[in-house]
Amino acid sequence: MIRISPEVKTMAASTIETRRDFHRNPELGFQESRTAGIVAKRLAELGYAVRTGLGKTGVTGLLKCGKPGKTVLLRADIDALPINEQAEVPWKSQSAGVMHACGHDAHTAMGLSAAAALAKMAPRLAGNIFFVFQPAEELLIGAEAMLRDGALEGVQADAMFAVHLMNRFPAGTIAVKSGAVMTSADKLELAVIGCGGHGANPHHAVDPVVAAGHIITALQTIVSRETPPLQTAVLSLTTLKAGTAFNIIPDTVEMTGTFRCFDAQLRETLLTSLRRTAEGVAASLRCTAQVKNTFLTPAVLNDPTVSDLARTVASEIVGEGQVIDPEPLTGSDDVAYFWQNAPGCYAFIGSANPEWPHAPAGHNAKFDIDESSLEVGTEFLVQSARKILGG
Numbered sequence: 001m002i003r004i005s006p007e008v009k010t011m012a013a014s015t016i017e018t019r020r021d022f023h024r025n026p027e028l029g030f031q032e033s034r035t036a037g038i039v040a041k042r043l044a045e046l047g048y049a050v051r052t053g054l055g056k057t058g059v060t061g062l063l064k065c066g067k068p069g070k071t072v073l074l075r076a077d078i079d080a081l082p083i084n085e086q087a088e089v090p091w092k093s094q095s096a097g098v099m100h101a102c103g104h105d106a107h108t109a110m111g112l113s114a115a116a117a118l119a120k121m122a123p124r125l126a127g128n129i130f131f132v133f134q135p136a137e138e139l140l141i142g143a144e145a146m147l148r149d150g151a152l153e154g155v156q157a158d159a160m161f162a163v164h165l166m167n168r169f170p171a172g173t174i175a176v177k178s179g180a181v182m183t184s185a186d187k188l189e190l191a192v193i194g195c196g197g198h199g200a201n202p203h204h205a206v207d208p209v210v211a212a213g214h215i216i217t218a219l220q221t222i223v224s225r226e227t228p229p230l231q232t233a234v235l236s237l238t239t240l241k242a243g244t245a246f247n248i249i250p251d252t253v254e255m256t257g258t259f260r261c262f263d264a265q266l267r268e269t270l271l272t273s274l275r276r277t278a279e280g281v282a283a284s285l286r287c288t289a290q291v292k293n294t295f296l297t298p299a300v301l302n303d304p305t306v307s308d309l310a311r312t313v314a315s316e317i318v319g320e321g322q323v324i325d326p327e328p329l330t331g332s333d334d335v336a337y338f339w340q341n342a343p344g345c346y347a348f349i350g351s352a353n354p355e356w357p358h359a360p361a362g363h364n365a366k367f368d369i370d371e372s373s374l375e376v377g378t379e380f381l382v383q384s385a386r387k388i389l390g391g
């Protein structure tokens with residue numbers, strides 16, 4: 001039995017309509033001008049003090065309640081992905097090659113409905129309600145851009161909450177845990193440099209293709225041999241570019257990849273190992289390797305006290321048996337930059353329709369959700385905020 005407050009229940013249909021509108025009109029990171037425009041307009045109509053253009057297309061809204069008190073921050077991400085939608089739904093994306101395949105359309109809609117419900121409750125609450133609608137989460141650079149533009153200036157949050165829909169869990173469940181939830185993320189760029197020549201005369205060249213092959217293999221030991229077995233790290237090389245013709249040994253091979261980790265110290269250690277391994281293997285084969293890592297986001301670490309509160313809220317909404325204690329994920333979310341400013345809790349809202357034989361995962365071109373998850377997610381945001389604001 002799912003318990004939804006009347007303030008959220010009355011908006012169930014409009015939340016779904018809003019989500020479908022965003023789904024039809026997806027926008028990539030830092031290009032969310034239509035989405036941000038709708039968000040800013042709705043927040044202003046509800047009485048929020050709105051700021052726009054934070055981190056290019058980010059929006060914030062601040063509402064003071066009836067009495068002074070604590071400040072709660074609720075964050076939603078608003079961007080879509082460069083995917084051509086293949087889900088046959090009436091609200092299919094109208095932008096070729098762009099799709100809300102991660103549910104951020106729903107996050108934005110839930111955020112707006114939560115803003116409306118909390119505005120109704122505000123006269124009898126104490127403190128401040130602060131909404132953050134963040135661009136470019138998929139690029140893992142939107143949160144930092146907003147903070148650089150002063151999104152939190154004058155705002156000292158006492159607690160922060162964010163939700164992400166998750167098709168791994170059925171609709172009607174909420175997954176919440178304290179501690180490490182999502183990994184840090186680094187982008188890796190490797191260049192292996194040799195000396196090109198004729199494919200028939202390798203002895204007159206220095207072949208970076210063979211060196212790159214050895215480097216790819218050797219890098220598999222970073223996780224298997226250098227990571228403590230009970231700790232987590234992921235190293236995936238995902239692009240590989242070399243050569244122009246079958247009979248030419250190229251000068252260089254370029255690779256990119258991603259590195260994920262929970263522990264900041266382990267991250268430093270393994271990145272040093274990665275560099276040593278790539279450079280050493282390259283040198284043994286007469287090549288040189290250049291390794292560049294770009295730190296995108298820290299790990300998402302949920303605060304124990306705020307997460308306990310969120311767990312209580314979750315069980316009040318969906319019932320104790322439907323609250324899931326999830327495994328940490330090796331995905332990342334740059335909400336972590338906000339969490340560095342105040343205790344936060346990032347929770348997952350189950351969004352798979354239990355009757356579907358297979359619910360496509362996020363980032364799949366057929367991604368779809370059970371829209372009953374929207375009122376659960378909205379209610380979770382609203383009730384979490386209420387607990388902080390003494391409602």
Ligand SMILES: [Zn+2]
Nearest residue numbers: 102138362363
């Ligand atoms: Zn995503």
Ligand SMILES: [Zn+2]
Nearest residue numbers: 102103104164
């Ligand atoms: Zn996402």
